[in-house]
Amino acid sequence: MDPIIEVKGLKKDFKQFEAVKEVDFSVEQGEIFGFLGPNGAGKSTTINMLSTMLKPTGGEARINGFDIVKSRNDVRNSIGIIFQETTLDDKLTANENLMLHCKFYGVDPSIREERIREVLHIVDLADKRKQIVETFSGGMKRRLEIARGLLHYPKVLFLDEPTVGLDPQTRSHIWEYILKLKEKAGITIFLTTHYMDEAEICDRIAVMDHGELIALDTPYELKNKVGxxxxxxxxxxxxxxxxxxxxxxxxxxxxxxxxxxxxxxxxxxxxxxxxxxxxxxxxxxxxxxPTLNDVFLHLTGREIREETASQKEIMKRNMKMSMRKGRR
Amino acid sequence: MAGIVAIWQRDVLKFFRDRARLVGSFAMPFMFLILFGSGMSGAMKAMMGGTGASGPLRDFDFVEFMFPGIVGMAVFTTSIFSALSVVQDKEFGYMREILVSPISRMSIAIGKVLGGSTVAVFQGLLMMIFVPFIGLEINLSIILRLIPVMFLVAFVISSIGLLIASTLKTSQAFQMVIQILIFPMLFLSGAFFPLSGMPAWMNVLVKINPLTYAVDMFKKIILQADQMTPALKEAMGLNLSVFNHTITFTEEVLFMVAAGLIFIILATVSFSRTEAT
Known part of the structure; x- marks a missing residue:
């Protein structure tokens, strides 16, 4: 079987700054593929390119056989994405959010009801269906987003830091749901995280640092490399x-x-x-x-939790934070 | 097509759910009509030749004159502010959900503009509540003629709103730009006072203001201009002319259709450049 994701020489520059430097990898169907690295390593930029949100500066990538630049709509139909920040409509109910998603993705009207029930069941939110999303906790919103990402039966589900900002208990719940997904739907999962312990559920892990892939292997092999x-x-x-x-x-x-x-x-x-x-x-x-943190330390000489974010990244984050404050 | 409907439906649904916005966009035109209209009416009458004015000008009623302008104002403010939802969707992240979906950028833009237009027509119709209080007579046929015109106007203005919104990232910036735009457009449209005897430069602004033609169309329909005496028509400022040519209703419709096409194209092109990140 052909790999579901194929990436060759993919790169992205932001003016002078090389966010992603010609990376190559491929992901097999049904795999849980982890992208690990500190903030600012280029993980999100890579995801944004693969999900057709950002035009690459060079190289190419195919998802489900479709080119991410030339066949953007086919790629969009083949993927589901859960972003770092919530992208739900707070003022609408869970059901309305899901219904809109069905319409955006052209899910046939006759099967919408069934699909919504199915995905809500997976994330244990069936009884919250008529509630306004505003009243949901952070963990519930995340679960609803995962449910929404599954509605159109994507071949690949992208999860960009799916558990960031959640408490440990909720985090472990989210992982349970993700594992359940893999077993039930056989869906390919592509996730990024900078939590080492979370990366261990992956079948394979790509370690990214300063826009480059510095290792790509199973968690077991990566740990063995540490010695x-x-x-x-x-x-x-x-x-x-x-x-x-x-x-x-x-x-x-x-x-x-x-x-x-x-x-x-x-x-x-x-x-x-x-x-x-x-x-x-x-x-x-x-x-x-050894944990994956030791792996990262071994590969880069730094711990992943030491924030090695570039100046640009720090600025970006501060701006986002002040924007949030202004909003509420 | 289903995408356009979904985008449209969401904005309409959210408008009716947001009580504060419903009341808010109703309050402004209402206050203008009551405070400005009633307050100025005496002074206006005096200016028109005093209370003892003879002949046709005795029929000039300022509140009546202002009413079509108020309808115009309601349609205008609602449709231009409807584009705020685009900026808010960017801020709150929902725009990414829309942009990663397979709906084309053009469908999103059209859905947004249609959503804003629908809501604005509704607001305009809501203004008809005042009709019995100001002594106007409006029948069903007037309302039926009014609805497509309101929709056309709302479509033009919503497209202008989207064009602005597509270039901005924060709702503060959007609101500021819109505030700067709203006042000159409203005051130079003939909504609040008859446009006669103005300085030449101001006259130019009036004639390029799309809202001028919108308000004029509302006046022609609501005040039933075809049944007025020429002198009253003149006093009401209903003889809008460009280069000494008195504009007809049909020409106004054509002008608005053209403006609508131009702005929706510009807005769609500008919106398509939006990156989701």
Missing amino acids: GDVVEISTSDNEAAQAKIEQNYERNVKNKDNRLTFHVTKGDEFLVQFVREFEVPLHSVNLRR
Whole structure:
């Protein structure tokens, strides 16, 4: 089967700033494909190009076999999108929002009722159908948007930071719905996130940084690349300890927030030996499997949560925030 | 086509649900009619030759004169402000939902303009509530002739609104531009006072103002100009002429149709450039 998304040399410049630098990848049908990276890495720009919202500066991409520049309407019919910011009409009811979407996408009138019931059931909002969206919580709005994105049975569902700004409980609910979707509908899901733990549900993950793809693999393989388990220790003299570890075990040690971090294979066995023979007094020892955050750290030397947003991105965000304040 | 209907339907639905807006767009013309109309009526009468005026001018009633202008004002303000929904959709994000859908940009623009026009016609008709209070006689045939004209006017003005809205990103900016536009357009349209004896430069502005022809059409229909004496017609400012040619009703309709076509095309082109991001 041909890949559902094919991207070749796709790039986007904003004047001097290269937001996306010639990326290549393809996504198979039915996959959950994750796009991971810090704010300003070019994730949203890529999604905007794939969803025909933004014209690429160069390169090409096809979704469901349709070119994203030449056959925009066919692409639009093949995809559903859930944006970072809510795009519901607050003043209308859930039902009215869904009904309008059916009309925008030319869903046949005879099956609209059935479809609306079906998607509301998936996201557990069937009993809220007649309510004005304004009265919904953030999580409910997100769910309604996911439902809406599914109404026209898209081949690919784009989720741009689907859980941003939601509380942890709601976040995990949203993921349940997304997994349910994959099982039931066999839909291809393309999502971006900068939450490491969330990216783990993906079949494959592309890591993006400064507009470039720096890795593309399954979460398992990505973690393996880090080189084993993560040991975190704190000692009475971190500098001495760091020198000792680098010398005795030939490990690359990172010293951050009063903690030393390094990777070892077979961590459980290593730890027994290590605690017994290490000379600098230990305050704490922690052993864990690497997370995608370690992967990112390994690939870029930075933690993903350290906001590495460019000046432009910060400005954009501030402007959006002040606009929001002005509105309410 | 279904797309146009959906866009239209949403705006109409939202208008009727928003009570504040319904009342608000009703209040302005109402206050103008009561405060301005009644307040000025005595002074106007005096200017027209005093209370002892003889002959046809005795029939000049300022409130009656103003009423078609008030209908024009209601249609005008409602339709030009209807484009605010375009700017608000951009601000609140709903525009992205519309723009990523397979509806063409042209259908969106036309749907928006038709939505604004429908709402404006409704507002204009609502003004008919005042008819019994100001001593005008209006029958069904007048109203039936009025509706298509109101729609035509509303279509032109909504297109102008969309043209402006498509270039702006915030509702504050939109409201400011519209405020700047509303007053000269209203005052130089003959809605509030007869357009006679004006300085030449002002006369030029009056003649290029689409609202002038709109108000004139409303006057001709509502005041039944064809049954008036020539002197009263003159006093009411109903002999609108360009280059010494007295404009006929048909010419006004043609002018508005042309203006409507030009502005809807400009608005659609400008709106199509809207990027969803």
